[in-house]
Amino acid sequence: MRTDTELIKSLAYQTKDITTDRALVGTVSEKGRADFVTSVDTGVQDFLERELLARYPGTQLLGEEGRRHEIDPNGAILILDPIDGTTNLIYDYRMSAVSLALYDGGEIVTSIVYNPFTEEMFTAEKSGGAYLNGVRIRVTTTKTVSESLIAIGTSPYEKERADRNFEVFKNIYKASLDIRRSGSAALDLYYVAVGRIDGFMEQNLKPWDFAAGMLILSEAGGVVTDYFGSAVNPLANSDILASNGFIHASSCGFGNSFAKKI
Ligand code: IPD
Numbered sequence: 001m002r003t004d005t006e007l008i009k010s011l012a013y014q015t016k017d018i019t020t021d022r023a024l025v026g027t028v029s030e031k032g033r034a035d036f037v038t039s040v041d042t043g044v045q046d047f048l049e050r051e052l053l054a055r056y057p058g059t060q061l062l063g064e065e066g067r068r069h070e071i072d073p074n075g076a077i078l079i080l081d082p083i084d085g086t087t088n089l090i091y092d093y094r095m096s097a098v099s100l101a102l103y104d105g106g107e108i109v110t111s112i113v114y115n116p117f118t119e120e121m122f123t124a125e126k127s128g129g130a131y132l133n134g135v136r137i138r139v140t141t142t143k144t145v146s147e148s149l150i151a152i153g154t155s156p157y158e159k160e161r162a163d164r165n166f167e168v169f170k171n172i173y174k175a176s177l178d179i180r181r182s183g184s185a186a187l188d189l190y191y192v193a194v195g196r197i198d199g200f201m202e203q204n205l206k207p208w209d210f211a212a213g214m215l216i217l218s219e220a221g222g223v224v225t226d227y228f229g230s231a232v233n234p235l236a237n238s239d240i241l242a243s244n245g246f247i248h249a250s251s252c253g254f255g256n257s258f259a260k261k262i
Pocket residue numbers: 081083084085086087153154155156157182183184185186202205209
């Protein structure tokens with residue numbers, strides 16, 4: 001299946017009226033411990049689901065906030081996180097993004113990640129490179145972890161992972177320049193892609209958290225694997241280790257020592 005990246009971009013731009021409407025953020029419910037959903041999340045999901053399925057009938061939609069349907073991995077699938085960084089949105093932290101990927105033929109073929117607060121539109125097509133607002137992007141050329149700035153994701157909805165997680169974060173912090181925590185996994189992945197950080201890791205992300213960012217990063221020259229360095233299935237939950245490629249093997253060391261203990 002072919003999608004029109006320009007069309008998908010224009011639909012994503014149209015979500016800005018919803019994502020920047022502070023009144024909609026006020027309607028919050030808690031799905032789980034520290035896991036919230038607002039009328040912005042559902043509003044963006046409803047808008048994009050309606051518009052995309054009207055244009056691409058027969059396509060399946062795997063969206064965080066939608067009704068869950070049985071997904072056939074052999075068909076085309078749109079993977080949508082209407083707002084990645086909902087807690088940031090509630091706090092007006094201005095670090096959230098709309099994340100959309102098209103999976104077809106066993107791989108991600110088109111991605112967009114749109115941050116309405118910075119007006120940044122990241123796009124990628126398989127084998128076509130990655131772009132920020134139409135300008136080609138590349139990862140950093142940092143060669144060692146000791147010279148690297150690394151983002152960590154804290155798995156905020158699974159506090160039972162905290163002891164092991166923070167053990168590894170301490171080791172990365174000691175071994176690297178410093179660590180960062182953004183509150184949006186999609187944003188972390190495009191920060192690696194555009195060279196604002198050198199790497200990122202978080203346990204047990206969902207397909208809608210990482211699918212779009214994964215293609216953007218690999219098209220920008222980076223590498224995405226699980227903590228053991230193995231390929232990631234974009235349709236299944238996965239630990240995510242992402243980097244500029246140069247520091248990947250040594251970063252797997254942190255992931256490995258961690259993963260073996262859990
Ligand atoms: C979350 C964000 C956060 C990450 C969580 C995700 P949400 O997504 O990406 O940075 O730590 O693991 O679930 O809930 O804001 O869409």
